[in-house]
Amino acid sequence: MAMAEVAEPAERKPRGRREPNEERIRARNQRLILKAAIEVFSKKGFDGTPISEIAEKSGLPKANVYYYFESKEAIYRAVIAHLIQGWDDALTHIRPEADPRTALEGYVRAKLEYTRKNASESRLFASEIIRGAEYLTRADRQHMKDVTDKAVAIVDGWVAAGQLKQVNARHLFIMLWSATQFYGDFEPLAADALLVKRLTSRHYEDAARTIVDTVLGGILAASA
Amino acid sequence: MAMAEVAEPAERKPRGRREPNEERIRARNQRLILKAAIEVFSKKGFDGTPISEIAEKSGLPKANVYYYFESKEAIYRAVIAHLIQGWDDALTHIRPEADPRTALEGYVRAKLEYTRKNASESRLFASEIIRGAEYLTRADRQHMKDVTDKAVAIVDGWVAAGQLKQVNARHLFIMLWSATQFYGDFEPLAADALLVKRLTSRHYEDAARTIVDTVLGGILAASA
DNA sequence: GTCTATAGACAGATAGAC
DNA sequence: GTCTATCTGTCTATAGAC
Structure with a gap:
C-alpha cells in the first residue's frame, strides 16, 4: 500500500533489473525519511511540517527527499499506511x-x-x-x-x-x-x-x- | 490573562477615555477573530494555520487582525487562555x-x-x-x-x-x-x-x- | 544516486492612505 | 478603525551539474 505512493526514479536502466545495491540504498533512505517524518509530523501536523526539517532529521539533503517521494503528501500517506x-x-x-x-x-x-x-x-x-x-x-x-x-x-x-x-x-x-x-x-x-x-x-x-x-x-x- | 496578549492600537486619544463605541467595536471584532481562530487552529494546528484564513472566516481583512492582535502567537495564546x-x-x-x-x-x-x-x-x-x-x-x-x-x-x-x-x-x-x-x-x-x-x-x-x-x-x- | 541553486507561490507582518 | 499595497522571509518543488 505504501509503495504506491513512492516516487519512481526518473532514470532507470531499461528492462534490466536494478542492482541489489541500488535497492538497499533506496530501502535505507526511505526508512530514514519515514522515521524522521513521523517525528516532525507528530509535532507540527501536516501543514506545519517543512520538508526541509524532515530532510535535516534524516540526514539527507532536501532534494533527495523528493527523489524518493514525489510530494509531501506522499510521505504523509506512507507514514499513515505504515502505522495502521x-x-x-x-x-x-x-x-x-x-x-x-x-x-x-x-x-x-x-x-x-x-x-x-x-x-x-x-x-x-x-x-x-x-x-x-x-x-x-x-x-x-x-x-x-x-x-x-x-x-x-x-x-x-x-x-x-x-x-x-x-x-x-x-x-x-x-x-x-x-x-x-x-x-x-x-x-x-x-x-x-x-x-x-x-x-x-x-x-x-x-x-x-x-x-x-x-x-x-x-x-x-x-x-x- | 487574555488581555495581556492583545495589541494596543498604536494611535489613541492621549489621556482621554476611549469612546464606549470604540470599546464595543474592539470587543466585537476580537470575539469574531477568536471564534474564527478556534475553528482554523483546531483543524490545521498552529503552524499550519494561515492568518489570512482566520481573517476570511471572521469577515475582516488580514491587516485588521493585526490591528487587534500583535501576532499569530498572541491569538493562539488568547484562545488557549480562554478555553482553560x-x-x-x-x-x-x-x-x-x-x-x-x-x-x-x-x-x-x-x-x-x-x-x-x-x-x-x-x-x-x-x-x-x-x-x-x-x-x-x-x-x-x-x-x-x-x-x-x-x-x-x-x-x-x-x-x-x-x-x-x-x-x-x-x-x-x-x-x-x-x-x-x-x-x-x-x-x-x-x-x-x-x-x-x-x-x-x-x-x-x-x-x-x-x-x-x-x-x-x-x-x-x-x-x- | 547526490546535491546546489533557484523558480514560483504564499506566509507573517507593516506602512501609510483613507 | 479600515484596508490596499508591499516588504521580507520561507515554503514546495524542480532543473541540472556532478
Whole structure:
C-alpha cells in the first residue's frame, strides 16, 4: 500500500533489473525519511511540517527527499499506511477461547506498551484523527472497522455465555482505547495529574492496574 | 490573562477615555477573530494555520487582525487562555458531601456535554497537548493541577469512608477524562466503531451509561 | 544516486492612505 | 478603525551539474 505512493526514479536502466545495491540504498533512505517524518509530523501536523526539517532529521539533503517521494503528501500517506498496521496487534489478545480477564488485561497492557514505545507514531495518528482523518483511506478505515467488529463479537459472546455482565462492547472498546492512548498522546497532562515531570514504567504499571481493576470489576460476572 | 496578549492600537486619544463605541467595536471584532481562530487552529494546528484564513472566516481583512492582535502567537495564546476556563466546570460536580455515584455520573455527563457542544475548542486543546503543550503557561498548568488535586482529595475521602473500593484516584480521573474526551476529539473513529456516519445525542447517552455503569460497577463499595 | 541553486507561490507582518 | 499595497522571509518543488 505504501509503495504506491513512492516516487519512481526518473532514470532507470531499461528492462534490466536494478542492482541489489541500488535497492538497499533506496530501502535505507526511505526508512530514514519515514522515521524522521513521523517525528516532525507528530509535532507540527501536516501543514506545519517543512520538508526541509524532515530532510535535516534524516540526514539527507532536501532534494533527495523528493527523489524518493514525489510530494509531501506522499510521505504523509506512507507514514499513515505504515502505522495502521500497528493497529491490530494489541487486539490479537482478544480470542474467543480465552478467559475474559486474561484477554482484556493482555489487551490493555499491550496497548499501553505500544503507546509508550511508539509515542510519536501514536501522536501522529491521534493528530490525523483530530484533524478529521482526511488522509485515512477508505480501505484503512474499513480495516480498522473489521478488526473492531471481530473483537466486539467476541465480547458479545462472553456476555451471552454469562462470563461478563451486560455491556455495550463497542463503547467498552472505546473506553479501553482512549484510556490507554491517553498516557502516550497526552503525556504532559498525565504527568501533571500524577504530580511528576515525566512518566516512567511504574506509572504505566499503575495505569494498567487501575484500568483493568476498574473496568473488569465493573463487568466481570460475579461467578467468574 | 487574555488581555495581556492583545495589541494596543498604536494611535489613541492621549489621556482621554476611549469612546464606549470604540470599546464595543474592539470587543466585537476580537470575539469574531477568536471564534474564527478556534475553528482554523483546531483543524490545521498552529503552524499550519494561515492568518489570512482566520481573517476570511471572521469577515475582516488580514491587516485588521493585526490591528487587534500583535501576532499569530498572541491569538493562539488568547484562545488557549480562554478555553482553560472551561476546564473546571464539569469538575464542580465532584463535591465531598455528594453521593459518589451521583457526583461521578454528573461529572461524566457534564464532560460529554461540553465536548459535544464545544468540539472545535476541545480538539484545539487536545492538539495543543499532543504537540507538547508548549503554549500552555505555567499558570494554566498549575491551575489545572490544583483543580485535579481537589477532586482527587474528595475521591480519596470517599475511599477512606468506605464508600468506594480502593482505587487510584489520579488514574481514575485520567480514565474518565480520556473516555469522555474521545467522543468529541476522535469523532471519526468513534463513529466508525459505532457503525454510524455521525454521532448523535443517542450515542452520547449510550457512552455516558457505559462509562458510568462500568466504572462505578468497578469501584462502588458493595454496601453503597 | 547526490546535491546546489533557484523558480514560483504564499506566509507573517507593516506602512501609510483613507 | 479600515484596508490596499508591499516588504521580507520561507515554503514546495524542480532543473541540472556532478
